[in-house]
Amino acid sequence: MITYFVIFFMVIGAVFILIASIGLLKMPDIYLRMSASTIAGTFGVASMLIAAAIHFFDLGIFLHVIGVIIFLILTVPIGAHLLARAAYIIHLPMWDKTMHDDLKGKYDNEKQGFKPLGKSAAKPKAKITDKQEN
Amino acid sequence: MKHLLENIFLAFIWLTLTMKFELTNFIFGFAAGFVILWFVNRKHPNEYRYIHFLPRLLSFLLLFLKEVVKGSIRIGYDIITPSHYMRPGIIAVPLDAKTDLEITLLANSITLTPGTTSIALSDDRAYLYVYNVYLDEDVQKSIDEIKNGLEKKLMEVLR
Amino acid sequence: MILENVILYFILPVLSISMLLIFIRVFKGPRLMDRVVALDLLVIVGIGSFSAYAILHNKEVFIDISLILALIAFLSTVAFTWYYVKGDIEKDKFDQR
Amino acid sequence: MEFLLAILIGGLFSAAIYMILRRSIIKLIIGLSFLAHAANLLIFTLGRVIRGKAPLIQEGSKHITETVADPLPQALILTAIVIGFGVTAFTIVLIQQVYQSVGVDDSDKLKASDQ
Amino acid sequence: MNAIVIAPIVFPLILGLITLTLWQNRKMQEIANVIGSAVMVLISILLMKMVLSDGILVTQAGNWPAPFGISIVADTFSAIMVVISSVMGLAIAIYSISSMKNGFVLSDMLQKRQQFGYYPLLNIMYMGINGAFLTGDLFNMYVWFEVLLISSFILLSLDGTKLQIEGTFKYVTINLLSSAFFLIGVGFLYSLTGTLNMADLAVKIPQVENQSMVTVISMFFLVSFGIKAAIFPLFFWLPSSYHTPPISISAIFAGMLTKVGVYSLIRVFTLIFITDVAYTHTIILWISALTMFVGVLGAASQYDMRRILSFHIISQIGYMIFGLALFTPLAIAGAVFYIMHHIIVKANLFLVAGLVKRVGGSYDIRKVGGLVNTYPFLAVMFLIPALSLAGIPPLSGFWSKFFVVKAALELQEYFLVFVALLVGLLTLYSMTKIWNEAFWKNNPEKIPAKELVAGLFSKQNIFMTIPIILLALITLSIGFNPEPFYQIADRAAHELMNPSIYINKVLGGAQ
Amino acid sequence: MNSVILTTTTRILLPILLLFSVYTLIRGHQEPGGGFVGGLVAGMAFALYTISNGVASARKIFPLSPTTFLIIGLTFALSSGLLSLFLGLPAFTGIWGTYEFPVIGYLSTPLVFDIGVYLVVFGVSSSIIFTLKLKE
Amino acid sequence: MLNIIFIGFLAAIAAPFIHKYLPKISGLLLTLVPLGIFVYLANMIAPVSKGEVLLLSYTWFPSMSVNINFVVDGLSLTFALIISGIGAIIVFYASGYLHGHKKLARFYGYLLFFMTSMLGVVMSDNILALFIFWELTSISSYLLIGFNHESERSRYAALQALLVTGGGGLALMAGLIIMGSVGGSYNISELLSQSSIIVGHSLYLPILILVLLGAFTKSAQFPFHFWLPNAMEAPTPVSAYLHSATMVKAGVFLLARLSPILSGTDVWHITLTVFGGITMLMGASMAIGQNDLKRILAYTTVSALGIMVFLIGLGGPYAITAAITFLVVHSMYKGGLFLVAGAIDHETGTRDIRILGGLKAHLPLIFLGAILAAFSYSGIPPFLGFVAKELIYETTAHFALHPIILTVVAVLTNMFLVATAIMVGVKPFFGKYLETPKHPHHAPLTLWLGPVLLGVLGLALGVVPSWISKGLISPSVDAIAQTEGIKLALWHGFTPILLLSLLTLAGGVGLYYLSDAIKRKQAFFDKLAAFGPEEGYKALLKGLVTFSSKQTNFFQNGYLRHYFYWILTTFMLLVLFTIYDKELYSFLKVDFSGIYFYEALLVIIMLLATYSAIRSKTVLSSVASVGVVGYGIALIFSFFSAPDLALTQFSIETLTVILLVLIVYKVPKFNDYSPVKNRRRDAVLSIAAGLTITLLVMLVLNMPAESSISSYFLENSYVKAHGRNVVNVILVDFRGLDTMGEITVLSLAAIGVYTLLRFRNGNKKSVEENMND
Ligand code: NA
Numbered sequence A: 001m002i003t004y005f006v007i008f009f010m011v012i013g014a015v016f017i018l019i020a021s022i023g024l025l026k027m028p029d030i031y032l033r034m035s036a037s038t039i040a041g042t043f044g045v046a047s048m049l050i051a052a053a054i055h056f057f058d059l060g061i062f063l064h065v066i067g068v069i070i071f072l073i074l075t076v077p078i079g080a081h082l083l084a085r086a087a088y089i090i091h092l093p094m095w096d097k098t099m100h101d102d103l104k105g106k107y108d109n110e111k112q113g114f115k116p117l118g119k120s121a122a123k124p125k126a127k128i129t130d131k132q133e134n
Numbered sequence B: 001m002k003h004l005l006e007n008i009f010l011a012f013i014w015l016t017l018t019m020k021f022e023l024t025n026f027i028f029g030f031a032a033g034f035v036i037l038w039f040v041n042r043k044h045p046n047e048y049r050y051i052h053f054l055p056r057l058l059s060f061l062l063l064f065l066k067e068v069v070k071g072s073i074r075i076g077y078d079i080i081t082p083s084h085y086m087r088p089g090i091i092a093v094p095l096d097a098k099t100d101l102e103i104t105l106l107a108n109s110i111t112l113t114p115g116t117t118s119i120a121l122s123d124d125r126a127y128l129y130v131y132n133v134y135l136d137e138d139v140q141k142s143i144d145e146i147k148n149g150l151e152k153k154l155m156e157v158l159r
Numbered sequence C: 001m002i003l004e005n006v007i008l009y010f011i012l013p014v015l016s017i018s019m020l021l022i023f024i025r026v027f028k029g030p031r032l033m034d035r036v037v038a039l040d041l042l043v044i045v046g047i048g049s050f051s052a053y054a055i056l057h058n059k060e061v062f063i064d065i066s067l068i069l070a071l072i073a074f075l076s077t078v079a080f081t082w083y084y085v086k087g088d089i090e091k092d093k094f095d096q097r
Numbered sequence D: 001m002e003f004l005l006a007i008l009i010g011g012l013f014s015a016a017i018y019m020i021l022r023r024s025i026i027k028l029i030i031g032l033s034f035l036a037h038a039a040n041l042l043i044f045t046l047g048r049v050i051r052g053k054a055p056l057i058q059e060g061s062k063h064i065t066e067t068v069a070d071p072l073p074q075a076l077i078l079t080a081i082v083i084g085f086g087v088t089a090f091t092i093v094l095i096q097q098v099y100q101s102v103g104v105d106d107s108d109k110l111k112a113s114d115q
Numbered sequence E: 001m002n003a004i005v006i007a008p009i010v011f012p013l014i015l016g017l018i019t020l021t022l023w024q025n026r027k028m029q030e031i032a033n034v035i036g037s038a039v040m041v042l043i044s045i046l047l048m049k050m051v052l053s054d055g056i057l058v059t060q061a062g063n064w065p066a067p068f069g070i071s072i073v074a075d076t077f078s079a080i081m082v083v084i085s086s087v088m089g090l091a092i093a094i095y096s097i098s099s100m101k102n103g104f105v106l107s108d109m110l111q112k113r114q115q116f117g118y119y120p121l122l123n124i125m126y127m128g129i130n131g132a133f134l135t136g137d138l139f140n141m142y143v144w145f146e147v148l149l150i151s152s153f154i155l156l157s158l159d160g161t162k163l164q165i166e167g168t169f170k171y172v173t174i175n176l177l178s179s180a181f182f183l184i185g186v187g188f189l190y191s192l193t194g195t196l197n198m199a200d201l202a203v204k205i206p207q208v209e210n211q212s213m214v215t216v217i218s219m220f221f222l223v224s225f226g227i228k229a230a231i232f233p234l235f236f237w238l239p240s241s242y243h244t245p246p247i248s249i250s251a252i253f254a255g256m257l258t259k260v261g262v263y264s265l266i267r268v269f270t271l272i273f274i275t276d277v278a279y280t281h282t283i284i285l286w287i288s289a290l291t292m293f294v295g296v297l298g299a300a301s302q303y304d305m306r307r308i309l310s311f312h313i314i315s316q317i318g319y320m321i322f323g324l325a326l327f328t329p330l331a332i333a334g335a336v337f338y339i340m341h342h343i344i345v346k347a348n349l350f351l352v353a354g355l356v357k358r359v360g361g362s363y364d365i366r367k368v369g370g371l372v373n374t375y376p377f378l379a380v381m382f383l384i385p386a387l388s389l390a391g392i393p394p395l396s397g398f399w400s401k402f403f404v405v406k407a408a409l410e411l412q413e414y415f416l417v418f419v420a421l422l423v424g425l426l427t428l429y430s431m432t433k434i435w436n437e438a439f440w441k442n443n444p445e446k447i448p449a450k451e452l453v454a455g456l457f458s459k460q461n462i463f464m465t466i467p468i469i470l471l472a473l474i475t476l477s478i479g480f481n482p483e484p485f486y487q488i489a490d491r492a493a494h495e496l497m498n499p500s501i502y503i504n505k506v507l508g509g510a511q
Numbered sequence F: 001m002n003s004v005i006l007t008t009t010t011r012i013l014l015p016i017l018l019l020f021s022v023y024t025l026i027r028g029h030q031e032p033g034g035g036f037v038g039g040l041v042a043g044m045a046f047a048l049y050t051i052s053n054g055v056a057s058a059r060k061i062f063p064l065s066p067t068t069f070l071i072i073g074l075t076f077a078l079s080s081g082l083l084s085l086f087l088g089l090p091a092f093t094g095i096w097g098t099y100e101f102p103v104i105g106y107l108s109t110p111l112v113f114d115i116g117v118y119l120v121v122f123g124v125s126s127s128i129i130f131t132l133k134l135k136e
Numbered sequence G: 001m002l003n004i005i006f007i008g009f010l011a012a013i014a015a016p017f018i019h020k021y022l023p024k025i026s027g028l029l030l031t032l033v034p035l036g037i038f039v040y041l042a043n044m045i046a047p048v049s050k051g052e053v054l055l056l057s058y059t060w061f062p063s064m065s066v067n068i069n070f071v072v073d074g075l076s077l078t079f080a081l082i083i084s085g086i087g088a089i090i091v092f093y094a095s096g097y098l099h100g101h102k103k104l105a106r107f108y109g110y111l112l113f114f115m116t117s118m119l120g121v122v123m124s125d126n127i128l129a130l131f132i133f134w135e136l137t138s139i140s141s142y143l144l145i146g147f148n149h150e151s152e153r154s155r156y157a158a159l160q161a162l163l164v165t166g167g168g169g170l171a172l173m174a175g176l177i178i179m180g181s182v183g184g185s186y187n188i189s190e191l192l193s194q195s196s197i198i199v200g201h202s203l204y205l206p207i208l209i210l211v212l213l214g215a216f217t218k219s220a221q222f223p224f225h226f227w228l229p230n231a232m233e234a235p236t237p238v239s240a241y242l243h244s245a246t247m248v249k250a251g252v253f254l255l256a257r258l259s260p261i262l263s264g265t266d267v268w269h270i271t272l273t274v275f276g277g278i279t280m281l282m283g284a285s286m287a288i289g290q291n292d293l294k295r296i297l298a299y300t301t302v303s304a305l306g307i308m309v310f311l312i313g314l315g316g317p318y319a320i321t322a323a324i325t326f327l328v329v330h331s332m333y334k335g336g337l338f339l340v341a342g343a344i345d346h347e348t349g350t351r352d353i354r355i356l357g358g359l360k361a362h363l364p365l366i367f368l369g370a371i372l373a374a375f376s377y378s379g380i381p382p383f384l385g386f387v388a389k390e391l392i393y394e395t396t397a398h399f400a401l402h403p404i405i406l407t408v409v410a411v412l413t414n415m416f417l418v419a420t421a422i423m424v425g426v427k428p429f430f431g432k433y434l435e436t437p438k439h440p441h442h443a444p445l446t447l448w449l450g451p452v453l454l455g456v457l458g459l460a461l462g463v464v465p466s467w468i469s470k471g472l473i474s475p476s477v478d479a480i481a482q483t484e485g486i487k488l489a490l491w492h493g494f495t496p497i498l499l500l501s502l503l504t505l506a507g508g509v510g511l512y513y514l515s516d517a518i519k520r521k522q523a524f525f526d527k528l529a530a531f532g533p534e535e536g537y538k539a540l541l542k543g544l545v546t547f548s549s550k551q552t553n554f555f556q557n558g559y560l561r562h563y564f565y566w567i568l569t570t571f572m573l574l575v576l577f578t579i580y581d582k583e584l585y586s587f588l589k590v591d592f593s594g595i596y597f598y599e600a601l602l603v604i605i606m607l608l609a610t611y612s613a614i615r616s617k618t619v620l621s622s623v624a625s626v627g628v629v630g631y632g633i634a635l636i637f638s639f640f641s642a643p644d645l646a647l648t649q650f651s652i653e654t655l656t657v658i659l660l661v662l663i664v665y666k667v668p669k670f671n672d673y674s675p676v677k678n679r680r681r682d683a684v685l686s687i688a689a690g691l692t693i694t695l696l697v698m699l700v701l702n703m704p705a706e707s708s709i710s711s712y713f714l715e716n717s718y719v720k721a722h723g724r725n726v727v728n729v730i731l732v733d734f735r736g737l738d739t740m741g742e743i744t745v746l747s748l749a750a751i752g753v754y755t756l757l758r759f760r761n762g763n764k765k766s767v768e769e770n771m772n773d
């Protein structure tokens, strides 16, 4: 019985990881790719770890797995946040169907910080085209 | 927090008493400990927080889990089908969270949810800029969704 | 036995294909950031594989490896973005690399 | 599986040597690190690979009775990896100094010490 | 006994740690280093005495029986190497006092060097060198190689001048390649024999079914150690780098480091790879001839003293390898004797070059002159090692050449004898070139050298002069009293040519 | 890095990671781990903290210089190896205590050696990170 | 005997100090050293003339049978007496000649050093000891020729002499070693009985050639003669001593000494006679074309050396007696004439015979010495020179083969010599006094005593040749030819030989008057010399330097990739050739079984990453590829039961990548520097290397796994080392020493990083300025 639980979680995890990988390949801009990859980081890996926890069903290992999950919960979002932040700061281009941008012009180059919404910002930088290298 | 430790301590005592170092036994011990703590502290309102903390935490986790599953399936669907339904954009979410810990936990929860990513915190810490893959037609609605959803539940847990 | 087969003939191949796809992104770029995001995901997939491995071989050691992997992914990201943002003036040119 | 690993070792070795022969300093260093990888993998493979049988003595038993992976090559590789890290760290900093002195990523500009 | 065998490895580390702790205190480091080096000399001589009286000494690190643990083995050959390395250590320790202090006349920059780990690095390098000499385990040897290599990397680049950085870069990268080959070779050997202990390898290798494989693997070691020993055509890193650091470092590198490569070549090609001597040693033979020749020719067009000397190292490495390749007791004894002689003499020449630079103002012999008149004692101190290097009898270099040539003649390798003798003549040419330019011709600069610095025995220079005299005296005593030195070399050769002595001592009959 | 989110998290993570590194060190003799991995984890934790919070803040937490860690580590390792010489045994012979402590197990020279390794690895990685960061 | 050598060297070392503290009497004091030795040796004449041979051995280096064995027989005694006797004269002469010279102290040292070495050469019975002294004479000669080292010509001449004689010396060494091993001993006294074995041995010819190379270079035989005239850059006492009376005769001595062992074959006789003949004629004829007193003497010395070699080549009691007699007389008159030349130079400031004349009145005692020497030189009775010349003609005229040719050559040579004797010994003193750079004053005692002494001795011995005949020459001949020596006599009656002597004198005088005409043809000689051996030497030296710089530019050209190319090609050649030679490839078997899909995929990804690292145009993308490879390897470790390795590899790979990113992010973009051709070449090399490694790995994997020492670890890890993680137990216990080294490396790396970054940035400029020149 437990085996089927394990298989279920494993399969779910693996499938979502696969989807995330496809998304990484398919999505049109860096922000969307990151969004896609988050699925793997949370849903995918968590499922697989839970599968492992169920499989062993032992206190020590359970705590281990919980530890890893907590660690992931603490670190994965920070990584994503930092990457997205960096991408924005260096003006990585957004998909041309992007709807809305409250952050436009809010980055202060000198202070390396983000202005709050209310205060109007300096003129936004010129548009950067997504020139492909290779 | 003191009570959480107390609870865990009780669970371990339970483990040593029963001499069965197994996961199920620990969960049982933890649950029993919780009930005992509730029983002991129910007359002291000051000591009562922990007893509320656990249900609130559970409620937050459930919401969070729901968001995660929902976001995963939504994006997953988008990925495996040929056409794009995304409506991405960056929104500024005004914050109620004040302390470092609150802001951090909120931002992380947002990022962990597939489909949303917290990009930046404004310098005055009043706004959290969030990247959202599926913006509503009405941007404010998307903002409220976060404010009334994750932030509210999180604040309930932390305060 | 069935668990073993599922892992060997479904889970691990699926994860491998994921790695291959991710690696294509690493290869394609086009920008450095894309590669970094891809590598980050690669590590995540690695953690997944290790859970599968832990089950397959019944060794909890692999869970520890996962933990180290997670630490690594995090550390790399932090270090990378730190320097990525720092090269302020040249950052556009820098990104071309 | 050994066959595949042998191919991989050969591939790494080829790549290493090709990169060592490049003028680019950083490619040279990457080539050397590939070479170190190839060497480690070679020792590992030659120690006869086996899946899922780490050389750990089970709790309760005093010896290992079943066939397990050879622990000695593992220990050797571990030593080699750590040593390699030390040397690489130094080398990387050295490259930076080289750039400071020549300004370009071209080992052909490092001729002063031979003239 | 256990302690004395491992002391040459451990003691330098202790000294390194002490000097590291005194990181910022230059004076204390100097004192600690000189005292420590002197103690090290005593330790090594004690080791030598014990080896001579008791035969090969073995200690099994960790008390694990061979071949399972790491055996530390002091046979006559390694004891010789340890003694010489400690003598060099003392000489350099003394020399460093002044060469560091008023470093190169006009600059006090080199003082800083001592606050940036000069002494700790030097001592730990000795740890690596002695480790490589004493270990009886092939992988352990790799580790010691790395210890001495990385310390030499840093010592080489310590001032960070453009030249040093470039030289270091070449030195580092080529040595990394060498290390990789070494490691791969060890991997192959382990796979074939299941052991790492050199004595055990010597036992197991003849039992390997496919002997051709062993021969192929020996090529990995030939190339790897060959790079470290700077044989043809693997020597390029040496002339690129050895002239760039301050002279005390050049001296120790020139004297000791390449010999570690030679030592290892001799060790493995007398103990382990002796199953196909007709093939392997013939290759070594031709390599040695080319090494001798190319090295000495390289020097002929050079004018920087350090570069001339560097090219000569290659040439003389050729002689030592020649001895190995001939593979007779006399030839091996000759090679060992050559090593003893060469370390002392070559290091001394570098140290003399340092003094020439200090009192003459340059390493470029075209820019220096007239030293025979201004510094006649320095002239004598140059002539002794220089003529010895050139093989003028009865100095130590003559005997070295004599043994090797005699051994070659006995094997009727006439062409190679011709090459060896020709190389000797060209070496003489190079040495007289330095003499003609730096000592005999008039000083082109017209600046009286004496105004720059005081005499050799002045407070300023005395610490540079003492080690030069010390080493010159050793050269003379080897030359004029070759018998005991030859006896020791012969004993070393006897042990090397009869591996069973070594094997029995290390494995203790447990095989 | 001006990210409150990052600095807050790293402050939470540092003790966890250090604890984990010590755990890895101690169980190394019985399970995968040991001084190297432990030291590396500690070094990485330290690197993480230094990069996120700056050198000054890191200095406050680690009052000893990385070089000191390094020297102490080497001294630990070396003296654990030399202790046996005083008993007339070859260097690096393991000497084991008789009382088995919980978690740690028997006190022994190999354990001290491993702790030395841990300290060196930690000292080295943090020293390199420090040097690089100070160069900024 | 040993004390002579000892005292000699001690005196050489002490000489500079003696001169420094007792400058006034140092010359006299130091003259006592050779004089004392001379007297000591002279006491041995009596026993030696009775046919006694003294052998004295001192053990030195028994393992190699290199011992200081001395032999005192006629030959060595004759030479030793010449060396010490003329040595005494020279030291005394030098104290006047170089009076006040600031390097006189050093000069005494060199001179005594040479003298002692030379004594060692002639007295050694052990050929290796002989060789050692032989080389010492080369070195002291080098130092003496270059005594006036401020002059470039001196340095050139010194180097030339050293290289020529040194080169010959090396050949000699090889020859002696072979001879020793063929004959079974290094002692001449023992080799004498082995003569037939040596001569009959297949190695006889190499031995002979090598020994002759040594002797011919030292004794300035054609074609190695050119260094001797150039060596006249040395101060005159040196020329007199080394380059006429003693050192150059070492070669002759050696031939004489070894002739009982090596002679008796056609090749010996022909070689020596032909080369000696050419040398004697050539030297004499070239002498006449010179104007410099010392160069004239130098060429005649070449000629005289040729005569001696010629005579030894002819062999037999007559020839040997002639050779020894000529050797003795030549030492006296040539030494004397050199001293005269030096005195003239010292007093007048020139040695050019064209501007010398009428010095008879100004330098009467010098003139006396000169004329005595010139008479002996010209072979005028009753001088000893006459006796010697008669003996030479006697030998040639009675030789079994080609007596006429031999005699003609001898006579012709002697005619030239007579002409030069007039040029040197007569011409400067007679005729009109010509003004010279310095006005000659009466020469001091130190300058005239030597020539006069030598001249008088030449006369006295000519008159009573039996003095020397019985005591020295006969025993010498005994030592060489092992036959009874010929008794010397001044007067043989009116024989055809006497006629030849008269003819020689007449011809000589005639040639002297023709000498100006000959000199006018100087240009012709110069042209001829352009093809001569000296030009060959110059070309060789120049070629050496050119070749050296070409070779260095080729091998050591500064391009790191070129170095790698050489190393890797060498490696590949060695390995591939061995594989080919041992036909290893035939053992190859390929086994595809047991490959899991995901593992294969991982390998493919890693290979792609490697390829990407090669192809990528940007630094960070190749760094990313490196990361992929590193993590891939960690995955392989974890797949195949190496968790510790996986943990370590993951951590270290991360740290490495981080370091790379931190440090090299400012690295410029890659450029494709290499042309396609090079890249193809490198690709071929690297693919070959990769395939080779794969092949080797497969081969080894096909071989049965040996039982390894690991079983011990698995067995004892828990029982004896109390650890369940065997890998960790190996690291901290079984092989703790490895780990000790390893953490040392790590610590050093940290120090290195610190030093490179902090030390350098502190002081870039100033150090650089001071360090590099
Ligand atoms: Na879609």
Ligand code: NA
Binding pocket: A035, A038, B110, B111, B112, B113, B114, B115, B116, B117
């Ligand atoms: Na998200």
